[in-house]
Amino acid sequence: MLFGGSKRTDATAGGKEGIIGAMTIAWDDAYKRNFIMWKVPRNIRLNDNIVVREDEIAVFYRDGKVLAYLDKPDRYALTSQNAPILGGLIRALSGVKQQAEVYYIQKKVFDGKFGSKQPYQFKDKEFGIVNLRVFGEFRYRVNEPVNFINQFVGTLNYQTSQEVEERIKEQMVLLVYDAIGHLKEKGMGVTELAPNLTNIEQIVLEKSKDHFGMYGIEINKVSGLYINLPEEVQKAVDTRASMQVLGTNYMQYQAGQAMREAAQNPSGTAGAGVGIGAGIGAGYAMIGSMAQAMQPSQTQQPSPQPQGKACIKCGVIIPADAKFCSSCGARQEKIECPNCKAPLPADAKFCSSCGTALGSKKCSNCGVDMPASAKFCPNCGKSV
Numbered sequence: 001m002l003f004g005g006s007k008r009t010d011a012t013a014g015g016k017e018g019i020i021g022a023m024t025i026a027w028d029d030a031y032k033r034n035f036i037m038w039k040v041p042r043n044i045r046l047n048d049n050i051v052v053r054e055d056e057i058a059v060f061y062r063d064g065k066v067l068a069y070l071d072k073p074d075r076y077a078l079t080s081q082n083a084p085i086l087g088g089l090i091r092a093l094s095g096v097k098q099q100a101e102v103y104y105i106q107k108k109v110f111d112g113k114f115g116s117k118q119p120y121q122f123k124d125k126e127f128g129i130v131n132l133r134v135f136g137e138f139r140y141r142v143n144e145p146v147n148f149i150n151q152f153v154g155t156l157n158y159q160t161s162q163e164v165e166e167r168i169k170e171q172m173v174l175l176v177y178d179a180i181g182h183l184k185e186k187g188m189g190v191t192e193l194a195p196n197l198t199n200i201e202q203i204v205l206e207k208s209k210d211h212f213g214m215y216g217i218e219i220n221k222v223s224g225l226y227i228n229l230p231e232e233v234q235k236a237v238d239t240r241a242s243m244q245v246l247g248t249n250y251m252q253y254q255a256g257q258a259m260r261e262a263a264q265n266p267s268g269t270a271g272a273g274v275g276i277g278a279g280i281g282a283g284y285a286m287i288g289s290m291a292q293a294m295q296p297s298q299t300q301q302p303s304p305q306p307q308g309k310a311c312i313k314c315g316v317i318i319p320a321d322a323k324f325c326s327s328c329g330a331r332q333e334k335i336e337c338p339n340c341k342a343p344l345p346a347d348a349k350f351c352s353s354c355g356t357a358l359g360s361k362k363c364s365n366c367g368v369d370m371p372a373s374a375k376f377c378p379n380c381g382k383s384v
């Protein structure tokens with residue numbers, strides 16, 4: 001029935017309320033569940049009875065202000081006989097305005113989940129505007145019932161627990177956005193969000209003290225934070241993570257990717273629609289074969305004169321110890337980086353300019369070509 005499912009209304013209540021109330025009001029367990037708050041849908045008056053249980057607080061509210069609250073479990077008869085105990089509350093109910101609104105609040109700690117409805121637009125140096133969505137869990141409770149009702153529920157005129165809980169969760173999302181914004185101002189890029197989740201949780205927890213304190217709400221814990229990136233950005237982040245495992249870098253990967261796309265589109269059209277994370281193995285193979293193609297002297301280029309070598313510029317076979325090509329005059333101790341074209345010593349294992357691994361090796365497991373610097377096979381994952 002009406003009063004929060006209170007089935008224990010006094011006999012005097014039925015139809016004879018008049019000016020003097022005499023109804024017992026209680027927050028029935030069946031209706032209580034996980035609601036942080038219940039606003040009693042009828043004003044309370046002198047002579048009503050109000051039941052307060054161990055796990056709840058009853059707050060009396062009128063004209064935008066809390067009159068009093070009861071947090072000790074008992075059944076309170078709001079009569080003038082109880083004036084010495086209930087003090088100001090009875091005086092307030094006995095005056096010109098004889099009624100007050102009543103809110104019940106649960107004392108317990110609540111576990112909640114928050115999640116963004118509107119994406120956060122993260123302006124990243126590398127990826128431009130990236131729409132983020134955040135999800136997480138938190139624990140909270142009402143620790144100051146007067147502030148909670150005065151500053152939060154009353155000010156914003158919330159009637160239901162759902163409205164209150166929804167608002168708290170929205171505020172949590174905003175705090176996360178706020179923390180991300182601060183980290184971004186310090187130079188953090190979108191790809192660094194994932195390794196900073198615990199850090200962000202801590203910042204949010206710290207900030208929640210100021211933010212929610214004035215509303216009488218305490219946040220005890222922030223956990224399980226998850227930041228959802230758009231698919232193409234997530235792929236780039238994943239790729240970069242595997243790059244680090246492979247001991248190479250993202251620039252290098254992108255260079256390989258560009259070569260691969262160029263190879264697939266001889267007409268010169270950019271490889272539209274090729275996912276940024278696609279074909280990592282093929283990208284590596286390309287780096288390897290390009291390196292081979294451009295360093296015929298270094299690898300197994302068959303030579304009619306076994307003692308000789310091919311000129312690094314014109315390909316004419318010259319003596320193995322020649323420092324200059326007898327045909328074109330090119331210096332033989334320099335090679336060119338296949339990636340950035342920087343001139344390099346012929347025996348260089350890495351480009352000193354862009355870091356590209358020179359030469360390639362074959363995976364002992366699957367036989368795929370990979371950069372000499374790779375620690376793991378990009379095809380089969382075997383440690384090499």
Ligand SMILES: [Zn+2]
Pocket residue numbers: 311312313314315316325326327328329330
């Ligand atoms: Zn030459």
Ligand SMILES: [Zn+2]
Pocket residue numbers: 337338339340341342351352353354355356
């Ligand atoms: Zn280079």
Ligand SMILES: [Zn+2]
Pocket residue numbers: 363364365366367368377378379380381382
């Ligand atoms: Zn392999």
